[in-house]
Amino acid sequence: MKKFLSVLTLGLFLFTSSAIAEDKKGLNVILTAKDAQTQMMAMVLSMTTIKQKKAVNMTLCADAGDLAVKGKESTLLKPKNKSPKMMLQALIKSGAKVEVCPLYLPNANLDKSVLIEGVSVAKPQNVVKDLLNSDFTTLSY
8 A cells, every 4th residue: 555655646746747847838047157068968958948849048157158159169078979069059040049148248358249140148137037937947057
């Protein structure tokens, strides 16, 4: 009986978790990490979200902002020999909204002309609106 209740409880948990995930409209991703593996995990989860026909709003700040700069390279990672920057560009082509935080460019002594196609500068009020939207899950790296 105890085993049955455990299995029943687990089943209800998985069903409820799946139902909650289905109700979400997408994912907000705040990426500041310099580490290529951490950046890549953010990209992989974002791409998986898009493949499930959900929206992705990504804000790149601090060292992660470098991913949005023309000519800056990022590390190729196994097993697919792709870089976080390559995945970022694929995300943009797949419809993700990608922005750099408004502090990134001026503090890197850059302007928006250096941004790769499809990346814009975030407006704080819009980022807050996205983050407070309960229809989205927020991940921060």
